[in-house]
Amino acid sequence: xxxxxxxxxxxxxxxxxxxxxxxxxxxxxxxxxxxxxxxxxxxxxxxxxxxxxxxxxxxxxxxxxxxxxxxxxxxxxxxxxxxxxxxxxxxxxxxxxxxxxxxxxxxxxxxxxxxxxxxxxxxxxxxxxxxxxxxxxxxxxxxxxxxxxxxxxxxxxxxxxxxxxxxxxxxxxxxxxxxxxxxxxxxxxxxxxxxxxxxxxx
Numbered sequence: 333x334x335x336x337x338x339x340x341x342x343x344x345x346x347x348x349x350x351x352x353x354x355x356x357x358x359x360x361x362x363x364x365x366x367x368x369x370x371x372x373x374x375x376x377x378x379x380x381x382x383x384x385x386x387x388x389x390x391x392x393x394x395x396x397x398x399x400x401x402x403x404x405x406x407x408x409x410x411x412x413x414x415x416x417x418x419x420x421x422x423x424x425x426x427x428x429x430x431x432x433x434x435x436x437x438x439x440x441x442x443x444x445x446x447x448x449x450x451x452x453x454x455x456x457x458x459x460x461x462x463x464x465x466x467x468x469x470x471x472x473x474x475x476x477x478x479x480x481x482x483x484x485x486x487x488x489x490x491x492x493x494x495x496x497x498x499x500x501x502x503x504x505x506x507x508x509x510x511x512x513x514x515x516x517x518x519x520x521x522x523x524x525x526x527x528x529x530x531x532x533x534x
Contacts, residue, residue: 336399337363341408341461344368344396349488350412350518356509357519361526368409385427385458386469388413390404390482392468393460401462410461410525414517415465416441416490418478420450429489442480451477455494455517459525473518479503487512 341358343351343365355365369373380391393411400409415429421444425432432440445451455474460467475497482492484505491504496515504512513519 337361338408339368340364341410342366342368342371342404344392344409344411347488353508353513353516353518354410354412354522356513357522368396368400368425371403375399382427383411385413385415385456386460386471388427389458390467390469391459395463397462397467402519404462404464406464408461408463412457412459412460412521414457414516416453416455418445418453418495420445420448420452433489433500440477441478442482442493443492445478445480449482453478453494457517457521459518459521461525466523468528470521470524472517472522472524474498474515474517475490517523 341363345351345367351365351367358365365407374459375396377392377395377463382391384387389411392413393409396409396411413427415426417423417426418441421441425441453476455476457472458469459471460469476495476499477497479493479495482505483503484492484507486507486509488506494504495501498515499507504516511533
C-alpha cells in the first residue's frame with residue numbers, strides 16, 4: 333500500500349544548486365523541498381572525515397536532528413553528501429570533493445589526468461532522510477567521463493568537466509537544470525528514496 337506523501341521535506345544544505353535540483357526532481361510528486369534555513373537559520377554541524385559519502389550524510393543528519401527535531405512539526409528532513417570519483421585517480425577526490433574543489437579546483441583534476449587514457453568517473457550521491465520515525469539512507473550514481481576541456485557555465489562543482497554516460501556528449505554545465513536533473517546522481521538517489529518508501533512512481 334502506498335505510503336502517505338509528506339507535504340514538505342526540509343533539506344539541510346547551503347548549496348542552492350543542490351536545493352534547486354532536488355526541488356526539480358520531486359516536483360512531479362508535489363513534494364516541496366525547502367531549505368532547513370526556513371525554520372532554523374543557525375545550524376552548525378561538524379564536518380566528519382568519513383570513508384564514504386554515506387557515512388558523512390548519516391553523521392550530519394544525526395547532528396542536525398539533535399538540534400532541530402522539535403521544530404520539524406511532523407515534516408521530514410534530508411541531508412545529502414556527494415562526490416566525484418575518478419577511476420584513474422583511485423576514486424579521488426571522492427569524499428574530499430568539496431575540499432579539493434576549493435583548493436586545486438576543476439583545473440587541478442584536469443591536470444592530474446593529463447596523459448592518462450582512462451577518463452572514466454562517476455558521481456555518487458548519498459542521502460540520509462528522517463521520516464519522522466527513523467533515519468534511512470539511499471545512494472544514487474551517475475557514470476560518465478572527464479573532459480579535459482571545461483565546457484558550459486551552468487551547474488556547479490565539477491560539472492564543467494563531467495560528461496554523463498547517458499547524455500548526448502555534453503557536460504553537466506552545458507545542460508539546462510531539467511536536462512541535468514533527468515540524469516543526475518542526486519535524482520537517482522531521490523528515486524531510490526521514493527521506491528524505498530513505496531511512494532507513487534516519480
